[in-house]
Amino acid sequence: EVQLVESGGGLVHPGGSLRLTCVVSGFNFRSYWMHWVRQAPGRGPVWVSRIGTNGADATYATSVKGRFTVSRDNAENTLFLQMNSLRDDDTGVYYCARGRTGDGYNPDSWGQGTLVTVSS
Amino acid sequence: DIVLTQSPLSLPVSPGEPASISCTSSQSLLHANGYTYLAWYLQRPGQSPHLLISLTSDRASGVPDRFSGSGSGTDFTLKISRVEAEDVGVYYCMQAVQTPQTFGQGTKLEIK
Numbered sequence: 001e002v003q004l005v006e007s008g009g010g011l012v013h014p015g016g017s018l019r020l021t022c023v024v025s026g027f028n029f030r031s032y033w034m035h036w037v038r039q040a041p042g043r044g045p046v047w048v049s050r051i052g053t054n055g056a057d058a059t060y061a062t063s064v065k066g067r068f069t070v071s072r073d074n075a076e077n078t079l080f081l082q083m084n085s086l087r088d089d090d091t092g093v094y095y096c097a098r099g100r101t102g103d104g105y106n107p108d109s110w111g112q113g114t115l116v117t118v119s120s
Numbered sequence: 121d122i123v124l125t126q127s128p129l130s131l132p133v134s135p136g137e138p139a140s141i142s143c144t145s146s147q148s149l150l151h152a153n154g155y156t157y158l159a160w161y162l163q164r165p166g167q168s169p170h171l172l173i174s175l176t177s178d179r180a181s182g183v184p185d186r187f188s189g190s191g192s193g194t195d196f197t198l199k200i201s202r203v204e205a206e207d208v209g210v211y212y213c214m215q216a217v218q219t220p221q222t223f224g225q226g227t228k229l230e231i232k
Contacts, residue, residue, distance in 0.1 A: 037169075044210070044223055047220055047221040059220070095169075100171070103175075106159045106216055111168065112168060
């Protein structure tokens with residue numbers, strides 16, 4: 001069974017940092033592109049970042065570029081999102097998701113998410 | 121960034137009736153490799169989104185065949201041939217032809 005479990009969310013002040021972690025199981029992690037997608041309360045999902053199978057090819061949403069860094073540890077089946085200089089509008093549930101077999105661009109399996117709240 | 125516009129935003133449907141959702145893109149979603157990168161997701165209440173259709177018309181594993189996707193270029197449609205109670209939720213289109221990948225604003229399907 002494919003499983004993705006996010007952790008690391010919480011309450012942080014504006015300007016602060018958080019590191020999100022996603023531990024996966026049930027599939028060959030090193031063979032899949034991975035994504036982060038967030039969803040503010042009552043709003044639709046917003047794509048945040050994706051990373052290629054070997055840790056290269058990392059791309060970001062315009063709003064997070066230069067503040068967020070995605071990385072992965074294929075030996076530990078773990079995906080990370082380092083978030084710095086957090087702002088109020090970064091608040092939301094952060095999902096990690098596996099890219100579809102083949103092109104990797106469409107997330108096809110999602111975790112349950114971890115809540116990040118940025119507030120003073 | 122590519123903007124995806126969905127219509128309608130709210131869709132009340134009686135069980136057993138068909139439903140259709142439109143997604144219009146501000147730019148063509150046809151990639152140089154010949155694939156058109158438009159996907160559809162359903163987010164049921166209290167759940168994560170899950171993939172229904174990718175590459176415009178390819179149903180994901182386990183998705184009932186009452187769901188179908190079509191379209192090309194900038195205009196796309198998701199059709200449900202006969203709506204069932206479990207289809208309730210918010211439907212999103214998403215493009216992956218270029219980064220940043222973007223979602224439509226969502227269409228809320230409810231049962232009459």
